[in-house]
Amino acid sequence: MSDTLTPVLTADWGTAESWKLSVYEASGGYGAMKKALAMAPDDIITAVKDSGLRGRGGAGFPTGMKWSFIPQDNPKPKYLVVNADESEPGTCKDIPLMMATPHTLVEGVIISSFAIRANTAFIYIRGEVLHVVRRVQAAVTEAYAAGHLGKDIHGSGYDLDVVVHAGAGAYICGEETALLEGLEGRRGQPRLRPPFPAVAGLYASPTVINNVESIASVPSIIGNGAEWFASMGTEKSKGFGIFSLSGHVANPGQYEAPLGITLRKLIELAGGIRAGHEMKFWTPGGSSTPLLTPEHLDIPLDFEGVGAAGSMLGTRALQIFDETTCVVRAVLRWTEFYKHESCGKCTPCREGTWWLTQTLTRLEKGDFDVAEGPEVLDLLVDQCENILGRSFCALGDGATSPITSSIQYFREEYLAHLEHGGCPFDPLASTAFETEGATA
Amino acid sequence: MNETTYAELLEIAARYPEKRSGLLPMLHLVQSVSGQVTPEGIEACAEILELSAAEVSGVATFYTMYKRRPVGDYHVGVCTNTLCAVMGGDLIFERLKEHLDVGNDETTEDGKVTLEHIECNAACDYAPVMMVNWEFMDNQTPASAIQVVDDLRAGKDVRSTRGPQLCTWREAERVLAGFPDGLADEGPSSGPASQVGLKLAGQNGWSAPASTVSGSTGTVTEDKVEAVEQADTSRAESETKAEES
């Protein structure tokens, strides 16, 4: 297990004009593409399999294996769709990647499309990030002009078109089948699986959907070798990943490290918890992954380690909260988010998130009788049980994660809301400008 | 809905293997022209995509970026998802409501600013975050946020902390429709928080291990056989490893 940082994807984020083709190529950019175009597509898939790369969008599915599921004997066109919807609360790595080094993504798109034999690829970017859309649009235009995209790329006989598509505000469109609905010009509601997108995805054709960071990792794997990638990380979680620290640490930001690094180490690198405070709880991979506490600081941040601790690695979105934060307030706000983003397709999630919000709001306002105490918590747990495993997609399950995990670790704090007749915390104490006082 | 706009809507639809895929960017274009999603815009999209107006309307109402009321020149979104809320987003939103004398999703009387609270905008390391016309305004305080809206209403130039001088909401919507405005080269590569790990690695001399392939990323393997051999070698080796374990 490594204790140092390994900038690969983030290596050029501080370089002047890093988003430009000339700058990218000056540091070896598009070399892996040229190498890949001289390989047999199946060998690229094998290399990605051998690297051990697992999806960076949350679920950790092996990327090479996903690509090998594309039925090559299917006469329909094949498609690659990049999931650049980055909307899971806490997740903030794909957006800076596309802003700083969009060509890494474009090069990854070319290699990946070539491997799965797709001649059209889509980059679905959430709409609420204007400058990122600009940078990716410009990178695609530059790549066409340089002959990296279009017809007969560098004499290889391979054609590829890339369409940059801006979404319009819907967290659920990060879910891959809802994303396909959005990309087909429909309401973003998840599809029944099977059939899986690899068999019948976009326009009912074989489709690979991968996260931005997964695709952006591909050029480095082809360029440096599968073994190089697999030399980092842990036994079943290979390679590096971007760890996003936010909240009450001295230096929030992006830290690229081998999978398996601990939060203790990352917080140390981030200058510790903000001065004079101590950590209270954290999310390992966004708000849909169960909360953890200081007792989990030493678990390896890989798929297995976080799983064994009862949570999920998710997107490595490490949101860190100190003792000034009310856990009930935090959880209520996430629950309101899930209620707002529920697509309405299935009853457990649509109705359940509404009920959860009602109960948590009453708790925060002190609307319950003290005597109701433990029953209120039982009610919340019961409402969660009616959603978990009964919803049509993972959004519903995710909505229950913060609630059940916070009740597990912070039962007393929930009860304190009953006794106190509402929230006992001062919200100002948790702000970033708390030292400037209320007039800031 | 003039001829130019109609032609541009057709152009968007033509980008895709199946034209209906153009609907989301087409609605962005409608907003850039009309300042909101209008019945005429819906009709035009429906006609081009051979859908009913009700079908287009059903899509438009699903997505939060599409507005059925006129939006001001500047759409100001304050992130009040948990992390930003805790770090001060709630207070910023409250102060802006008071200062602008508007509620959520309302526009100031001068038609300049539409205020809305928004969900996590993938910038949590810059919390509390505010977006103006979907450009990042990082690390806000109530005072800095008020300054931004005052400057915007006074017609002063305001820059995004990680992007160009702010354009209008309608201009932003046009870019989202897929018509670039030539501003991609404005602003930095990234903000300070994006670089903290990179800087630390530099100070400590940390890096990823050296490549295991002769001639790493930069060097192009022109020879097909050589490239295949390299791939085969790594496959063979990892298969051996798998057998051993």
Ligand SMILES: Cc1cc2nc3c(=O)[nH]c(=O)nc-3n(C[C@H](O)[C@H](O)[C@H](O)COP(=O)(O)O)c2cc1C
């Ligand atoms: C509610 C929900 C939201 C999601 N949001 C995202 C997202 O914003 N970006 C992303 O890459 N994956 C997201 N996912 C995961 C995708 O469904 C999918 O697993 C992923 O894009 C596959 O790419 P990967 O294998 O490269 O990780 C989301 C899943 C769910 C259930």
Ligand code: SF4
């Ligand atoms: S779980 Fe929620 S988001 Fe998923 S399909 Fe059901 S209602 Fe829609």
Ligand code: FES
């Ligand atoms: S919570 Fe505000 S940007 Fe993520």
